[in-house]
Amino acid sequence: MYRTITTIVALLFVFTGLTTHAEPIGYFTPDDVTYDPAIPTPEAFLRHELGAQPVRHDRMVDYLRTVAGLSDRISIETIGYSHEGRPIEFLVVTNPENHSRLEDIRTRHVALSNPDSGIQPNDSMPVVTWLNYGVHGAESSGMDAVIPVVYHLAAAKGEAIENTLSQSVILITAIFNPDGHSRRINHVLKFMSDVPVTDPAHAAHDLWIDARTNHYWFDLNRQWLLQTQPEAQAWLSKWHQWKPNVTVDYHEMGSNSTYYFHPGVPNRKNPLIPDRSRQLLKDMAHFHAKTLDRDGTLYFTEEGFDNYYIGKGSTYPHINGSVGILFEAGAARGGAIETPNGVRHYAANIRKHFRTSLSSIEGARSLAPRLLDNQYSFFQEAREQGQKDDIRGWVFTSPDKARLAHFLDLLERHQVQAYALARDVTVDDHSFQAGDAYLVPVAQAQYHMIKGLFDRVRSFKEAIFYDVSGWTLPLAYDLDYAALNKKAWRTDLLGDEAQAQMAWPRAEAPDRASYGYVFSWEDYYAPKALNRLLAAGVHVRGAMEPFSVLTSKGERHFPRGALFVPLAGQDDVDADSLYEHVTSVTRIEGIPVHAVTSGLTPTEGADLGGRSSFQSLSTPHVVLVFDDGLSKYEAGEAWHLLDKRMQIPVTLRAKSDLMGLDWSRYSHMVLPGGRAALNSRSTKRLEQWIKEEGGTLIALRQGATWAQQALLNSGGNAKGKDKAQAPKTSQRTDYADYDVEEAKDVIGGAIFASDLDITHPLGFGYQDRLLPSHRNTTLVLATPQNPYATIARYLETSPILSGYASDKRLAEIAGSPMMVAERLGRGTVILFADDPNFRATFLGTNKLFLNSLFWSKAFRAPRSNGDEEENALAH
Ligand SMILES: [Zn+2]
Structure with missing residues (x-):
């Protein structure tokens, strides 16, 4: 019955003629293999041949589940969901006999990674190979390749596949990043045409960065280490459940490149990776070369890509007793595109990835004793090295x-x-x-x-x-x-x-207070709690000075930034709902809330009704500018922090569309780095909004250097402060050293140390003046004239804590501002030289960014500015 339907469907698509680049399944599969007709071919199921168009995620999932349902070689489960709710599917492929004792195989396999288990590798242990498809959503051939792979593993007949399956457990994730992938496919399908357009300028070939990332624009191939996104959490947990011997990661690179696989650049191997790992990569490479040579495919190794940063899918495994292999195909962008190496076709890329999936499986099977020994030895050595x-x-x-x-x-x-x-x-x-x-x-x-x-x-x-x-x-x-x-x-x-x-922090509900409630600003989630209270109409006062207060449990001291919720003056909430609101701070954020019994501060600070010792705080209304050359990553990180972690609503608005905005609705605008300069009309409106309407601009990296020049009339230099005047070098250098010389002064991402003014409202919530931050540019902000305006400043000596920066760059950065804040008219301009929200991992500097939302009006310009109105608080 099933076969009749698929035959009819197969006939249908033949006449629809989607594009000329699709290929029948025989184009992908090896010539010497026969296939079980009970397993539907991809084209019969999808109603188009592979390569005709990238396969929609839901259709891919349908196919994988259908094949898994028909094959006794495959089991399938959903291991997680993307932000947008798409399933991440995980398949285990081996022969039925291994399936019947799979848990036993897994347990014994994982025990090899436990130096105390007493289990050693032996010939009866299957090798475990993990194939990752689709961490970068734009790189579609790295996703569609899973389809012929699963078809082959389910349907291939003969001794070769039987041997492979009896000696291997093959794990497949399809796919890692379904949200980015879906974004890409919608885009490609939107511009799909009858006649293939190979012109690289065609809109269909665009949307690369946009679709590379997940929902909040995070690069998931940096997430193996950082683990802040649900997709990454799902696969890492599964990875450790199995501890595979080989982990393969499929990608696409620029269209002008050919085909890449590991090993990477020899000098750029992380020192934590054993040499044995690299030798295994080299030996695995022969299997890939053999299959690609057969088709005359151009390829390269040991160039361009490396195994240094351990948070990538092809490097993390090497730090965990496995071998990670990166595959990159020169992109065909889901169709066909002109390149210096001829027109690149999507189907051809799928085939290359399919073929190297098979060579990875076969390579792992052939090298199984060495791979299993690598796993065992790695963890034995780990224990010994740890003891020494x-x-x-x-x-x-x-x-x-x-x-x-x-x-x-x-x-x-x-x-x-x-x-x-x-x-x-x-x-x-x-x-x-x-x-x-x-x-x-x-x-x-x-x-x-x-x-x-x-x-x-x-x-x-x-x-x-x-x-x-x-x-x-x-x-x-x-x-x-x-x-x-x-x-x-x-x-x-x-x-x-x-x-x-x-x-996780826990706190008990506070006593019912007769005067008010107080809690500290130091907790990571205090801004989330504050925002919820403010949004509910609760009046909250923030402490500008340290103070002590009488509570139902005795006298307590609080540092600057502590939040006081008085019973008085709460026009929108009665005492019962106020108690409910403050109790939610203990229940949701686990922050202790104290019941205050008197407005007098017994031993420290002015009283709770003080006019300058406390400031009324208000709900921020945030517009986040994105697109049009602004850093998608930085925009996404700010969006993720505010939305996902802090539950603060954010309006996303394209940079090119700022003039259509009703600016009066917003209190804060976030301008990320990248091509940050606004056009002259938007700049004028921005300045007016800040000076006259009291808006706050929070600008990051290139956004900050632009804003410093455009709004504060003082110049930083996005290229490093001495670059403009740099004398022409007289030193002659051989061209062979070009790459190394040119990279010398780049800061690819390192951790710097600043001295933070923790007495400034924008430095509230910190006890320690030394603050690490992440920097991946060479830009330097100018030091403001205003002596109070440098909130954080890089240390004068040894400003770097971890990572690489040349001595020249260190000298430029030392003593320069990391964070600047100036009052401008009725509003505020806040500048960050670094990215305080980097990859949702710099939890330390997140508070500075959040301070910029809640405390941006809580400080004054110097008296010398002579603005009577702005200095009203001083009188
Ligand atoms: Zn990629």
Whole structure:
């Protein structure tokens, strides 16, 4: 019955003639294999041949589920959902006999990664190969390739496939990034034409960056390490459930390139990756070369791509006892496109990825004993290296329990064991208290991950980086942390094993207050709580000075930024609903709320009704400018922080469409970096909105240098401060050194240290003046004339904490502003030289960005500015 239907469907599409680039399944599959007709071919099912158009996600899922349902070689499950609610499918392919004892196979396999399990590799263990399809939504051939692969694995007949399936467990994710992929396909289908248009200028070939990312415009191929997105969390958890021996990642690159596979550039291997891993990559490469040679395909290895940043799909596995392989096809953009190497066809790309999927499976099967030994040895060595390391463990804490819990959650996702600190310990005058800090011993299976997460890296073989050069995560989370060396280390420091779930802040409901309620601004989620109160019409006053207050539990001290909710003056909420609102802060954010019994401050600060010691705070109405050359990543990070984490609504508005906006509706405008300059009309309107209507501009990176010049009439330099006057170099250099020389002064992504003015309202919520931030540009903001305007300034000496920057760049950046804020007329301009929201991972600097929303009117211009109205508070 089924076959009759598919035959009719197959006949139908023949006459619809979608484009000329589609190919029948025989074009993709090897010549010497016969296929089981009970499994529907992709073209019969999809009603078009592969390569005719990128396959819609829902249709792909239908096909995979249908084939899995028909084949006793395949099981399928949904391991997670994208932000937009699309399923991420996970397939396990092996022979039926292995399927019947799959859990046993998995358990024994994973035990190889446990140095204490006593399990060693043996010939009866199947090799585990993981094929990742579609982390970058725009790179469609890396997704469609899953279709012939699954067809082949389900339907191929004969001894070869039987041997492969009996000796392998093949894991497939299809697909990682369904939201980006769907965005891409809608775009390609929108411009699809009867006659193929190969002109690269055609609109159909566009939308590259847009569709590369997930819903909030995050590059998911940086997320293996960072784990802030649901897609990444789904696949990493599955990855560790299986600990595959080979992990293959499918991509597309620029159309003018040919076809790439690992190994990458030899000098750019992360030092944590064993040489054995690289040798295995080289040996696997012979299998790919063999299959591509047969078709005369042009390809390259050891060029352009690397294994340095450990958060990529093809590098993370190397730090986890596996071998990661990157495949990149020169893009055909879902159709056909002219390139210097001839017209590139989509179907041909699918075929290349399909063929190297098979060569990866076959390579892994052939090298199985060495791959299994690699897994086993990697973790044995990890334990030994951990026992010999000068650093025996890392201790860390934070006054902000939410950031601490987020960090513990991250460690758990990477299978790093952390423990409660059982005894007080002091390192370099910094004391960590038992019960308030955690400890990670390095002598554990995840030794390499711990080094990757905690070590600050400051020496490099080469200055070229495909991605960031420094990502030390306790710095990104701005934790108090220290290394414990041999002398400081004692096993009795280890308390109970930590569980992230148990570490989330909890607080009890406050007592009913007779006067008001107060809570601290230090918690990561305090801005979320504040915004909810303000949006509900609750009147909240923010403390400009430290103060003490009488509460139902006695006298309490609070730092600057603490929030006071008085019972008086709440015109829109009665006492009962006010109590409900403040109780929600303990229930949802876990922030302790204290019931205040008197307006007098007994030992510190002015009284709670003070006119300049407290400021009324108001709900921010935020418009986030995006598109038209602005950094999609930065816009997405700000959007994600406000929407997803802080539940603050954000209006997204294209840069080219600002004049159509009713500006009076908004209190804050966020301008990301990238091509940030607004046109003259928008700039004029922006200036008027700030000066006359009291708007606040928050500008990031190139947005900040532009705004400093355009609005504050002082110039930074987006290219580094001495570039314009740089004398013509007289030094002659061989052209062979071009790449290395040109990369020398680039800052690909490193962590810098600033001194933060924690007495300024925009620095509230911090106890420590030293603040790490992420920088991936060489731009430098000019130092303002206003002595109070530099909220954060890079350290004068050694401003870099982790990652690469040349001495020349360090000299330029040292002592320059990281964050500037100036009052301008009735409004405010706030500038960030760095990206405070980088990849949703710099939880430490997020607070600075959020301060810019809530405290942007809480400070004054210097008296010398002579603006009587703005200085009204001083009188
Ligand atoms: Zn890619």
